[in-house]
Amino acid sequence: MRTAYILLLCVLGAAMLSTVTCNNAIGPDQCCFSYYPRRMNKNVVVSYYMTENRCAKLGVVLVTKQSRRICADPSLSWVEGIMKDIDEKSF
Template sequence: MRSLMFLLVLVIFCSLQMTSNANAKCCMEFTDVKIPVKQVKSYYWTSSDCPRRAIVFHTIKGKDICVDAETPWVSGHVAIVDQRTRV
């Protein structure tokens, strides 16, 4: 009886872990196009549970655009958006 109860708890725990990872928004594709910084309203980092960390730029038109965080122009855009939101 104890082993059955342990197995049930283990299955529930594993199910919860799989569900939490499924809810994480991850980027499967990245754009190579440099987005004009004036079009970027905000940004956020993807979850550390994702296969590749990325930055998602949210545009003034309401689109979410995934970009590789290692792309050279991205850090400049992030700095400008941060500066805009601080003021």
């Protein structure tokens, strides 16, 4: 009787683990869960990209000269200014 309970518990555990593993593969690659709290100098930022719309928070990932990736709020004026400067430099 105990063997049947242990077997049932193992089967349920494996089923739960497989659903968690499958859900992780479907999600977006990178999301912003918190934003950088301070203003950045626009001269250290070399590029940016937006997070996917499947993320809970919309964000801008600013890439610095040292290849650091920093999440920022796209609605802030200083972030919009950095994005505008980078876009103008690329043309």
